[in-house]
Amino acid sequence: MALLEVTGLHVEFRTRDGTVPAVSGVSYRVDAGETLAVLGESGSGKSVTAQAVMGILDSPPGRITAGRVLFRGQDLLTLKEERRRRIRGAEMAMIFQDALSALNPVLTVGAQLGEMFTVHRGMSRKAARAEAVRLMDRVGIPAAKDRAGDYPHQFSGGMRQRIMIAMALALEPALIIADEPTTALDVTVQAQVMDLLAELRRELAMGLVLITHDLGVVADVADRIVVMYAGRIVESAPVRDIYRRPAHPYTEGLLESVPRVDRKGRELYAIKGLPPNPRRIPPGCAFHPRCPRAREVCRTEVPPQFEVAPERTSACFFWRETPGGTGAPDGTEMRGGTEMPGGTETPGGTRAPGGTEEGDG
Amino acid sequence: MAERPAEPILEVRDLVKHYPLTRGVLFKKRTGAVRAVDGVSFELAAGETLGIVGESGCGKSTVARTLVHLERPTAGRIRYRGEDITRLSGRALKAVRRNIQMVFQDPYTSLNPRMTVGDIVGEPYEIHPEAAPKGDRRRRVRELLEVVGLDPDYAGRYPHQFSGGQRQRIGIARGLALRPEIIVADEPVSALDVSVQAQVVNLMERLQAEFGLAYLFIAHDLSVVRHISDRVAVMYLGRLAETGTDTEIYEHPTHPYTRALLSAVPRPDPAARARRARIPLAGEVPSPAHPPSGCRFRTRCWKARERCAREVPELAVPEAYRASGGPAAHPSACHFAAEPDEPDEPYGTGEAGRGA
Ligand SMILES: Nc1ncnc2c1ncn2[C@@H]1O[C@H](COP(=O)(O)OP(=O)(O)OP(=O)(O)O)[C@@H](O)[C@H]1O
Ligand SMILES: Nc1ncnc2c1ncn2[C@@H]1O[C@H](COP(=O)(O)OP(=O)(O)OP(=O)(O)O)[C@@H](O)[C@H]1O
Ligand code: SF4
Ligand code: SF4
Ligand SMILES: [Mg+2]
Ligand SMILES: [Mg+2]
Numbered sequence A: 001m002a003l004l005e006v007t008g009l010h011v012e013f014r015t016r017d018g019t020v021p022a023v024s025g026v027s028y029r030v031d032a033g034e035t036l037a038v039l040g041e042s043g044s045g046k047s048v049t050a051q052a053v054m055g056i057l058d059s060p061p062g063r064i065t066a067g068r069v070l071f072r073g074q075d076l077l078t079l080k081e082e083r084r085r086r087i088r089g090a091e092m093a094m095i096f097q098d099a100l101s102a103l104n105p106v107l108t109v110g111a112q113l114g115e116m117f118t119v120h121r122g123m124s125r126k127a128a129r130a131e132a133v134r135l136m137d138r139v140g141i142p143a144a145k146d147r148a149g150d151y152p153h154q155f156s157g158g159m160r161q162r163i164m165i166a167m168a169l170a171l172e173p174a175l176i177i178a179d180e181p182t183t184a185l186d187v188t189v190q191a192q193v194m195d196l197l198a199e200l201r202r203e204l205a206m207g208l209v210l211i212t213h214d215l216g217v218v219a220d221v222a223d224r225i226v227v228m229y230a231g232r233i234v235e236s237a238p239v240r241d242i243y244r245r246p247a248h249p250y251t252e253g254l255l256e257s258v259p260r261v262d263r264k265g266r267e268l269y270a271i272k273g274l275p276p277n278p279r280r281i282p283p284g285c286a287f288h289p290r291c292p293r294a295r296e297v298c299r300t301e302v303p304p305q306f307e308v309a310p311e312r313t314s315a316c317f318f319w320r321e322t323p324g325g326t327g328a329p330d331g332t333e334m335r336g337g338t339e340m341p342g343g344t345e346t347p348g349g350t351r352a353p354g355g356t357e358e359g360d361g
Numbered sequence B: 001m002a003e004r005p006a007e008p009i010l011e012v013r014d015l016v017k018h019y020p021l022t023r024g025v026l027f028k029k030r031t032g033a034v035r036a037v038d039g040v041s042f043e044l045a046a047g048e049t050l051g052i053v054g055e056s057g058c059g060k061s062t063v064a065r066t067l068v069h070l071e072r073p074t075a076g077r078i079r080y081r082g083e084d085i086t087r088l089s090g091r092a093l094k095a096v097r098r099n100i101q102m103v104f105q106d107p108y109t110s111l112n113p114r115m116t117v118g119d120i121v122g123e124p125y126e127i128h129p130e131a132a133p134k135g136d137r138r139r140r141v142r143e144l145l146e147v148v149g150l151d152p153d154y155a156g157r158y159p160h161q162f163s164g165g166q167r168q169r170i171g172i173a174r175g176l177a178l179r180p181e182i183i184v185a186d187e188p189v190s191a192l193d194v195s196v197q198a199q200v201v202n203l204m205e206r207l208q209a210e211f212g213l214a215y216l217f218i219a220h221d222l223s224v225v226r227h228i229s230d231r232v233a234v235m236y237l238g239r240l241a242e243t244g245t246d247t248e249i250y251e252h253p254t255h256p257y258t259r260a261l262l263s264a265v266p267r268p269d270p271a272a273r274a275r276r277a278r279i280p281l282a283g284e285v286p287s288p289a290h291p292p293s294g295c296r297f298r299t300r301c302w303k304a305r306e307r308c309a310r311e312v313p314e315l316a317v318p319e320a321y322r323a324s325g326g327p328a329a330h331p332s333a334c335h336f337a338a339e340p341d342e343p344d345e346p347y348g349t350g351e352a353g354r355g356a
Helices: A046-054 A081-090 A109-121 A125-138 A157-169 A187-204 A215-221 A239-244 A249-256 A296-300 B060-067 B090-097 B117-127 B134-147 B152-156 B164-176 B194-211 B222-228 B246-251 B256-263 B306-310
Strands: A004-015 A018-030 A035-040 A062-071 A092-095 A175-179 A207-211 A224-229 A232-238 A306-309 A312-314 B008-023 B029-045 B049-054 B075-080 B100-103 B182-186 B214-218 B231-236 B239-245
Touching (some): A004 A046, A018 A046, A018 A062, A046 A207, A081 A109, A224 A249, A232 A249, B117 B134, B117 B152, B164 B182
Parallel strands (some): A035 A207, A175 A207
Antiparallel strands (some): B008 B075
């Protein structure tokens, strides 16, 4: 059983200027001990998906209009808020980009960490305090005992992020969702934070959903990747395959845009045009106005998820022409209007019905 | 790579910026100082890009702000075309400021939300009316928008109607309004997506070629800095650790901090995972109010010895390389820059930063 399985999630925001379809049918899964990276254009729905999973969606105006979020087999979306609240923090936790605004500025970090244990575990204040210090020590805060009495602003950015991680880990959750946990940090501190997360994931067999823009970080730590564009998953694959042979034109463009030494002095590759306005997502394939491979059909029809290889999908009609598709066996259409060959619906990027061969020829 | 002309357009000598630390509400007592920038020297040639990298809080933005006169330096000199502009004021200062413009990091907060894009881009003309006659401003603003790849008809819209990359273009258009020779760009692409980042970097390079601009380009992303820079300066705790051409810094770093920094850059190549070896930096960054004696990096340096606590290393080409030349012969502020001893963990040299 997957630790987390999101299926066909739809989220929209009702605002004064109309409805924004922020997430339009997202499916992914995470197993215990696995790191799933969520990549994608700014505004593509990465954070909103995470908020829906955590049950912290800003609603109203946000609303989940369809989908399932199975966590250890139970559908979180049908649970009572009280029950969800207990799962949140104890079994699944979130790390935000901006630690300073996520921590309480008028409480010492020791008190904030301790609260996790008094509230969720019914520990005494004293025991909770000791646990807090142990956690701070664990995430590498030097002289943890002396610093437990300090306030968030007295720590550097990297240390605050560690305290956020300590907070998320306090109750040893089975799943952590980290939304751009290192974007605000410089590379040396970023490396420390990512190492820490990787170590804890190994030790506790935690599942980790890592949302990030940083293709370097993803290459370093992820097991699998989903790439989002305009509220959908456009590609899903094991980390190695996607970097070598992307199977969706947007992923291709993203990888091409990264500066490389051997291209110094030349223009960087840039995906033409601009990210879509979420209120006016283009019909058909949302990427078509920017896509170098686009053809007539792309303007009118929404591409379903094609199975490129086992554990690999691409939402592109012409995935066979991409590096990920060349030489690969025929794709099986998996979802979106057509009948599933095997019957049951599977979330994007997972086991495909019918044995197709490895697409990496 | 740009040939370096003999005459630098901008010359910074021993720049110091200290922020006083005070205690007390009524009678402020000075208790010390944050030594944000503590003796930095560099030059910038016309049409050249100098990249500045370094840990958060090492003083990069402070350097940038003193160059555009948003801060007054505590000590040191800034020369523009040979003229000391550090203590200028009034008219003379205004004339110089026209030529050195700044582009800020955050496209979401650096633009006034209540001004139209046209007003934002044309604002420098209000401050420097001599730069463009009133009747000509509208046309110029439209031209500037076009130059940075925005529809001139957008002039009447407000910043919130634009995406991050578009807002960054608006900031660049404003930076260009007075036709400056130097643009100080403080993390101009850090807040942007990879795909939008590529567009803005290309735009900056195109404008440089077209208008002969010189850039001081500050960024955290070492691969972007490498792509755009002719030379790179590595900063640590208020001072420069190492300077050189991009190849010298990325392929032949001689300062331990630069090596650690490069080794931490994640590479967008999962196959490199097993091969990569990071140099872990021990401990936290020391407070700039109490920098370590001697070499500021010594509390985290695996090569540190007794001499490092006593003597401040000068930023100079290491003695041993001076005669022989080669890519290692570039300025490095380390007493032992010429000793290629390895840290306990194995590590790759400049390789680590490559392709990242
Ligand atoms: N509270 C809200 N009200 C209205 N619209 C919202 C709200 N929160 C998010 N959205 C919209 O939902 C869409 C998805 O946003 P989301 O924050 O998930 O993007 P993201 O992929 O995380 O982007 P980024 O990389 O910039 O963080 C966007 O178009 C955004 O404008
Ligand atoms: N107005 C100020 N008053 C007091 N201290 C300041 C002030 N501005 C900056 N500092 C301090 O000076 C040091 C250098 O800050 P600066 O903003 O130049 O760093 P930076 O290298 O730009 O960092 P980052 O990469 O995080 O932007 C920091 O320790 C900072 O806290
Ligand atoms: S479906 Fe068409 S427009 Fe969409 S990514 Fe594929 S080729 Fe491009
Ligand atoms: S001078 Fe000493 S402490 Fe400083 S970088 Fe060199 S070896 Fe390290
Ligand atoms: Mg987000
Ligand atoms: Mg800064």
